[in-house]
Every structure is written in C-alpha cells, then in structure tokens.
Amino acid sequence: MQHDDVIWDLIGNKSFCSYKVKTKTQQFCRNEYNITGLCNRSSCPLANSQYATVREEKGLCYLYMKVIERAAFPARMWEKVKLDRNYAKALEQIDENLIYWPRFIRHKCKQRLTKITQYLIRIRKLTLKRQRKLVPLSRKVERREKRREEKALIAAQLENAIEKELLDRLKQGTYGDIYNFPIHAFDKAMEKQEEETESEEEEEEDEEESGTREFVAEEEFEESDLSDFEDMNNLKGSSDEEEDAEEQSSEEEETEEELEEEKTKAKSKGKTPLKGPVRKKRAYVEIEYEQETEPAQKSKAT
Amino acid sequence: MDSNEATTSESVSKKKGKTKKVKRKVKSDEAPVQEMEQAEGEETEKKSESGPCFPPTFSVSEIKNKQRRHSMFLKLKEEKRKQKLELKKKKKKERKALGDKAPPKEVPKTIENQRIYDETTVNPEDEEVAFDEGTDEFSAYFNRLTNPKVLITTSDRPRGRTVRFCEQLATVIPHAHVYYRRGLALKRVIPQCVSRGFTYLMVINEDRKVPNGLVLCHLPDGPTAHFKVSNVRLRKEMKRRGKDPTEHVPEVILNNFTTRLGHSIGRMFAALFPHDPQFVGRQVATFHNQRDFIFFRFHRYIFKNEKKVGIQELGPRFTLKLRSLQKGTFDSKFGEYEWVHKRHEMDSSRRKFHL
Numbered sequence: 001m002q003h004d005d006v007i008w009d010l011i012g013n014k015s016f017c018s019y020k021v022k023t024k025t026q027q028f029c030r031n032e033y034n035i036t037g038l039c040n041r042s043s044c045p046l047a048n049s050q051y052a053t054v055r056e057e058k059g060l061c062y063l064y065m066k067v068i069e070r071a072a073f074p075a076r077m078w079e080k081v082k083l084d085r086n087y088a089k090a091l092e093q094i095d096e097n098l099i100y101w102p103r104f105i106r107h108k109c110k111q112r113l114t115k116i117t118q119y120l121i122r123i124r125k126l127t128l129k130r131q132r133k134l135v136p137l138s139r140k141v142e143r144r145e146k147r148r149e150e151k152a153l154i155a156a157q158l159e160n161a162i163e164k165e166l167l168d169r170l171k172q173g174t175y176g177d178i179y180n181f182p183i184h185a186f187d188k189a190m191e192k193q194e195e196e197t198e199s200e201e202e203e204e205e206d207e208e209e210s211g212t213r214e215f216v217a218e219e220e221f222e223e224s225d226l227s228d229f230e231d232m233n234n235l236k237g238s239s240d241e242e243e244d245a246e247e248q249s250s251e252e253e254e255t256e257e258e259l260e261e262e263k264t265k266a267k268s269k270g271k272t273p274l275k276g277p278v279r280k281k282r283a284y285v286e287i288e289y290e291q292e293t294e295p296a297q298k299s300k301a302t
Numbered sequence: 303m304d305s306n307e308a309t310t311s312e313s314v315s316k317k318k319g320k321t322k323k324v325k326r327k328v329k330s331d332e333a334p335v336q337e338m339e340q341a342e343g344e345e346t347e348k349k350s351e352s353g354p355c356f357p358p359t360f361s362v363s364e365i366k367n368k369q370r371r372h373s374m375f376l377k378l379k380e381e382k383r384k385q386k387l388e389l390k391k392k393k394k395k396e397r398k399a400l401g402d403k404a405p406p407k408e409v410p411k412t413i414e415n416q417r418i419y420d421e422t423t424v425n426p427e428d429e430e431v432a433f434d435e436g437t438d439e440f441s442a443y444f445n446r447l448t449n450p451k452v453l454i455t456t457s458d459r460p461r462g463r464t465v466r467f468c469e470q471l472a473t474v475i476p477h478a479h480v481y482y483r484r485g486l487a488l489k490r491v492i493p494q495c496v497s498r499g500f501t502y503l504m505v506i507n508e509d510r511k512v513p514n515g516l517v518l519c520h521l522p523d524g525p526t527a528h529f530k531v532s533n534v535r536l537r538k539e540m541k542r543r544g545k546d547p548t549e550h551v552p553e554v555i556l557n558n559f560t561t562r563l564g565h566s567i568g569r570m571f572a573a574l575f576p577h578d579p580q581f582v583g584r585q586v587a588t589f590h591n592q593r594d595f596i597f598f599r600f601h602r603y604i605f606k607n608e609k610k611v612g613i614q615e616l617g618p619r620f621t622l623k624l625r626s627l628q629k630g631t632f633d634s635k636f637g638e639y640e641w642v643h644k645r646h647e648m649d650s651s652r653r654k655f656h657l
Contacts, residue, residue: 156592166611181608
C-alpha cells in the first residue's frame, strides 16, 4: 500500500532525502519529476501517489502523470503525453488530461509549461543573433608570445630605424626643397678635415671660420623659416646652419648644447663671428691669482 | 699521527678546495667523518693543486652535498669564464699583431641572420609580383582612383580604455570616423559602409576592458585581416610626448615586410592613409615588422641638419600580430582564408617567420 504520510515523515521535513538540497532559507528538491523544484509536502513526487509534471525534451513538451494504480509497476509508473507545440492547445491538453486532478497540480503544470515555452522562444531568438565565440587562451602560449614580443621590440631598434628611414628619404629628395641643407660633398669634406686634424683645432678653426663665414652668409635667408618650427626648444634662436658650422669645428657633438647656450647668452642670431665662443669651448681652466695686497692686510690685522 | 696529520691536511686542503663555508674549527671533528669521502676526494684532490680540475668522468652534479655542489659549480663557472676571457684576449692580440692581414671580424649570429629563408620573399624586380599588385584589391588605391575613408568601431559595449584608443586612432588616421557599435552585426554594417563610400572598416575587439584584437577590412570586397593587439599605450601614458597630432596627413613608413604575405599586409596599411603626405606637418606613422610583430608608432620629426633628425613620439602605440587573412569581407564562417596562423605548424621553429 502507498502510505504517503509515512513516506513524507521519513524523508520530508527535517529528515534525510537524497534529492533534498538545503540552503539557509529554503529546501530544494533535485528530483527530475518535481514540478516546482521545492521540497514540500505537496510537491514531493515520492510522497504523492497522484502526481503530474511537464518536462521538456529537445524543444518538445511532455506531460508526465503518475497514478496510484501503477505504484506497483515502477517501469510503467509515469505516463508520458506529448503536448502540442501551440501554447494554447497545450494548455487545453493539460486541462483535458488532468481533468479531475487537484487544483494545485493542474495550476503548477500550466505554470511550468508557460515558463518552458518562454525560455524556448528566447533560445531561438538568441541563436539567430550573433553569438560571441569564446576562444580559450593558453597561458603558456601567451607568456611565450609576450616574451617574444619584448625581444622583437629590442631587436627592432625602432627609433634608429625610423631616423634612418627619414634621413634616407631626405637624401633621396622626397622632401623636395623644403629643407635646404648644405650639399653632401661639402659636408663630407668638412668631416674629413675634422677627423684628420683633431689636435690642431685652433688653426683649423681659423681656417674653417673663414670658410664658414661665407657659408653662414649664404644661408642667412633660411633662418627665419626655421625659427617657425614647433618644438624648437633646444634650438632657441640659433639656426641649424650655425650648428653645422660649429660641428665642423668641434670635436664632439655634445658640445653643441654648450655652444647653443653660449649663443643664447650672447643673444646672437648667428651673425656674429664665431671666434669668441668657439675658443671658450675647449678645455678651459680658470686660474685665480692672489693679489699681493691681501697678506699685508692680514699682517695688519694680527 | 702521521695518518691523522695527513688526513687533517687533506681535509683542510679539501675544505679549501671544496667548501668555503665550513669553518676551520670544525676540522678535527670532520676528519674522521671525511675518511669515507676521502676515497672520492683523493682522486680529485691529488690531481689538482691549483684550481679545481676534474677527471673526465666526474661531473659536479654527482656531489651529494648541496653546499659543496653549489660551490663546486661556481668554481667551475669561474674557470670557464676565465678561459673564455683568455681566449678573447689571445684573439685580440693576434688580431692586433696581424694588423691588416687579420681575418675579418665574425658577425654575431642573430635571429634575423639565422632566419630560415622564406620562398615567398619578394624580390623587388619580380614581375609576377608587380603584375599581381597591379590587379589586386589595392590597385584602385595605388592608382589614385580612391581616397581612403576609415570607419572605426569596437565590439559590443566598449569600456573607457577602448573608447579612448579609438578616438586617438581617429586623430592619427586622417578621414577616420568613430561610430558606436550598438550590437549591430558586422555583416549588416558592411553593406551600409560600402554605400556610404568607406574604404576601410576597423573593428577593435575588447576583452576585460582592454583592446586585444583588430579586424581590418578593406571595404569593396577587400581582404580582411585579423590581428592580435597588445601593448596599447595611450597618449597619456607616453613619456616625453609632444603635443597632440595636427590634422596634417602623415607620412607612412613600412619596414621589413619581405614576404608575399608581408607585402600584401604592408599595402593594406599603406592604403589606410591618403596618398600625399603633407610634409609641413612633419608627422610620420611607422609600421615596423620584426619577427612577425608589427609595431606601430607615431612620431613628429625635425631635421636638425643633414645627418641628424630628432623624433618625438606623439600618439598611441601598439603592436599587432597577424592571426588570419581572409580574401573577402568579414565572414568568419564561410570565408575563404588566405592565411591562418596555425600554432602547431608555424610556431615550431624559432627562426621561421611569415611576414
């Protein structure tokens, strides 16, 4: 005989049931035939000999019914009825099949059917839209790629490459007449001179100065153009051509800055002769001479 | 006593030879303990008076004691380093002595030197390549029939960083417009773009608030390239950067695109920018390919003189890595892929690059 109450006493409230999932506030039932999903006296499929559920399989809804007459035949206990795809017709079918059943079960079956149809519609809508594809990243590969990228960056020497490319373009003449720098041959000749006689600077400077004076005079016209450039913080007022001249006479290129500073101090637009500042640039030692009057004063003090 | 003395002396010398850390006070205790090890140690010690030399069958890893093993290993390394230095010095001397007759300096091996030769490397005079380029999708651009117009958008729901990146890209690329993607399907966006005369569609994909992918689609039936984006630096994060880029059309530098694939990608990048750069603006956009990584930089340059140019970085910087190149416009399911990065085949050799 089926004693529902006894069964409920054994598994229900505060007893153990293997389908039961307990949380702080509520108890859930994991039984696949449970109609509401909660663990209640009226929702437990084990403790109710007359029970019905709606379940969904591959987009189709089925009505499952259990009656007490078949309680002895577990294999045939659940009767499965296929419900119509049309929602309204399915509701009617439920009503028709569960005609004299308790109100609770009928109501809950219809609610469940409603929910199922809603989520089926949603699935169909989503599959038509774009779906985001998740591509798993392998951590090892990512780390490897990152490392290779760093090494490639170091090997690339980007600034040098860009500068080289720009200078090549300048040489080829893609910029046309925008930049008027001195001709190659003249520059190379001056460089050679510079390399050969590094020690005898003064004489060279004298010689070069006489040459460069002409150079400066020719290029005077360009200075006004150059002064319009942005980002010329380093090159305040002094022109590029001046730097050329200075480079030829100087040993190192770093002293350009010193020259520039001196230039700015002198507030010259590069039209003054170069003798003074150029001379100053060499290794320069200031020697203080004591004045002879001082010891006399000291002796007076003592 | 003799034996003891011998043992103590040996143990001392052994200590000197093997451990620096063991204190000498302990030597009397160690002497009996070390008797067992002497059998091994003797072999090694007898043959060496100065410096640890090892018989050929002995390896440092056989010593069980970790401290001693470590110190022995350090000594071994020291020895090797010394030998290397000596060799170097000798070579230098020889070179000096020989003067002009010295053999030419050996070029160190780099990955670029050792790169496996790719059969598809483009020869500049290759006719077939020239013919292909005359008739491919970019020929319209290179024949000055079209002007580039770029549409920049993102994946769904972009976060702040991606949005700012898009804006900065739009300032770098002239004639670029940023549109907000409202969950639209790309396949529907593309015909609309074509009808409005866009030549490029750029979609920046985002993951966890950071841009990580770029889809570059050339519009009238052009190829679609999918890149992985990394190391995005926005303008705020640049050190020593200049002022914002102006509206002038920048120049384009494409470095190291050697193979056929690299060539087509290079042309893709070139077609993003209008034909005639405005040299007044002195801005240059660089796409530099190194070991299959494409580095993008945006600089402002100034020629200090003929030999020197100063560059100042403005603009965002990022690196790209090509993941796939597809023939038609964006169609991930049915598209015909010209090139797909297959990790197991293509990443097996460290000297093989495809771009």
